[in-house]
Amino acid sequence: MNRQWNYAGFGIPDSYFIRGKAPMTKEEVRAVVMGKLRLGQEDIFVDVGAGTGSVSIEAALKLSTGKVYAIEFKEEACNLLEANKAAFDVKNLEILKGRAAEEIRKIKGFHRIFIGGSTGEMMEILDETGDRLLTGGRIVITAVTIETLHEALQGLKARGFQEIEVVSIGVSKGRSTGNYTLMEAQNTIYILSATK
Template sequence: MNKVFSINDDEFIRGKVPMTKSEIRAISIGKLELEEDSKVVDIGAGTGAISIEIASIIKKGKVYAIEKKEEAVELIKRNRSHFDIRNLEIIKGLAPEDLNNIDKIDRVFIGGSSGNMEEIIKWAHEKLSDRGKIVINTITIENAYKAINSLKQNEFKDIDIVHVNISKGKSVGDLTMMIGTNPIYIISAKR
């Protein structure tokens, strides 16, 4: 399990908690433009898939994973142990209020906002370093719209929006049928 990037979905301990799939993780993490000593916050961390993958890349950096649901927090702990990740701190709570003890950071990933998108983006603008970057994944048009507007209001630069549709092959007898997954908006911007 010493992979540097692109951990297979089936390697994670799952439960009933939503997980960002490997193809979406690859694009989202790529958009973060990580450095080996980056300080990263993963908001709405779910199973911890994004946090685990980032932590495995930034060996000299640190990842803070914040998640409000107890079941998800336990899964993140189990996955952290499963992948022997040592630079991941788990915070049980709600963003942004439970992140006030974190100083300057380099990257923010938002996978879930619990309705606090505008407040989280404002917090990110205050906490991000000068070369900081934010990446937001949303599945709804409304949240994409809120995120883009909030990024503009907080004077983020180079706002980029990618709409990703992934289909995966499934065997149907001796044929292969493509099954679509939920489309995702991946929004990135620089401070």
């Protein structure tokens, strides 16, 4: 099935993606993440902990002559990545199956990287990123816990990243209950961004 997204803006609805139990960066957070990445048409982009591939798909649709590497080690998530790649018919998306630090070593250089999941390997991923992210490149990291936020922030500072910014996103969505609409809060997400 070919899923068309014919709009210039970011924020493909979550319902467009084939979902399973794998994590997914939700629509509203994804729109902010994509804005912080500042993608160029020819960029090489790396998505670490790609999950269902929502960020990878958004990036692939914007990079007319660039390329996306989606890194994921969980089997179910890799299957969902493949399914969403086919559903959106993106040709410039390559799925790398394995642990992030090892897979990043296979990419000679890249312009942008998003870390949506580190599975306890944040420092190793940041070390590899520091070696391969091109000068002027952007890194964006999402965190749902204060511990991950702290670790990522300290890691960026220790590696000399510039223009470090932290944003906290709190999203509530309306849910109909008969004649009324209740606003249900989602988890607060921390978004870190920086430039090499």
